[in-house]
Amino acid sequence: MLQKENILIVDDDINILELIQRHLQALDYHTYKAVSVKEAVAILRDTDIDLLITDLKMPEVDGFQLIKFVSEHYPNIPKLVVTGYPSVQDALSAIKSGAVDYLVKPFTKDELKNAVIKSLSTKRKRKSIPEKSHQGKYNEIIGDSEAIKNVTQIIERVKDNKATIFISGESGTGKELVARSIHYNGKFSSAPFIAVNCGGIPENLLESELFGYVKGAFTGANDTREGFFQAANGGTVFLDEIGNASLAVQARLLRVLQEKEVVKVGARKGEKIDVRIIAATNGNLREMIAKETFREDLYYRLTVVEINVPPLRERKEDIPLLADKFLLKYGNEYKDRYITIDTEAKTLLLRYEWPGNIRELENVIQRAVIMCDRSIGVNDLPEVLKYQINFPEEGLLSLKEMEKKYIQKVLAATNNNQTKAAEILQIDRKTLRGKIKE
Ligand SMILES: Nc1ncnc2c1ncn2[C@@H]1O[C@H](COP(=O)(O)OP(=O)(O)OP(=O)(O)O)[C@@H](O)[C@H]1O
Ligand SMILES: [Mg+2]
Structure with missing residues (x-):
């Protein structure tokens, strides 16, 4: 498959977002959408973006700050500004903050196309060394609670062997972080770690991406290709959201686990592989087994070693440590200095139940750092934290x-x-x- 270029589009106007996306998809680019700078930053962190297209005027954090952020942290990504009625001042500031080109709304499809081609051509060659190193991720599992110590103890025991590992836990608890730290701290860390979101890829594409395919297996299969399992040979395949894998994919996975071999789509014979499999879900696989949407035999093969990452509300003593880490990170990123948090605001962080777990805590602090002056106060925190309401344990209610x-x-x-x-x-x-x- 041809490698498509990844374009991140940022605009608070969903109509513009989708319009640009349609045009770019028609030109065969791969697109990512964000309606806020916050979302954009998260995508940039996780994805290899080739071009940023951004609006300037957005609530909360504006496009200028995003351009500045990208210039500092991802200097290789060219930036294209798309905006309505720019003032000379705006245009100058955008260029000064590092934007490469400027496109004024409304624009035609061709104007967009030309601007994108021009911007992409300024992109310097991709660095051969990845910009983000995953080494030392282990040290990034922050926490002093018994619950988190339990998790790191298991990691310690499994990191150097290839036993299959199953990670369960609510959304945002750190399942992916745990998977990465198992790989990057273990003996096989120089081999690849490949993360696959089983829910993010259409079913038949997932099958061919994971297992590969032989020439002629389906229309468009012009060559025999290896899948992720073979690409990760010697290392780790991380199957995120495993509950979303179709029954067809599940059957093939079972074979990988049982026979240690993959069968490419369209092939009859299997090929030996040597990978560690880590699977994760925030869903309930037992319920899925009862409904016959998840194979029980696969479940038992996957759960040889199970790591349950506990929700943040069950380890509130970790909140101050985590908060400090995020204060440092985002203070550096947005304010060039360490941002503090006052006692009252800290109390709210400790009182809140954090249904979105560590990801939610990180987002709250990121936003507060951006909004505050030097120190985070109660008013820099979202309303939900101020009105945290704890229900007494009075049994189940309708x-x-x-x-x-x-x-x-x-x-x-x-x-x-x-x-x-x-x-x-x-x-x-x-x-x-x-x-x-x-
Ligand atoms: N113990 C921790 N110390 C520091 N950062 C953490 C910790 N746990 C999670 N994080 C951070 O919180 C965010 C969410 O973690 P992660 O993506 O691993 O969660 P997840 O369980 O995979 O969530 P989801 O189910 O929504 O995919 C990440 O930015 C991660 O780095
Ligand atoms: Mg995850």
């Missing part, structure tokens, strides 16, 4: 009762300010008034 209780608590917490309450509940005021009447 959804209706739960809703009623929750609305009452939010109203109490906001001194019956319906506008504020509606905002926190993320419903409009009319709906809230209806519910109060009810």
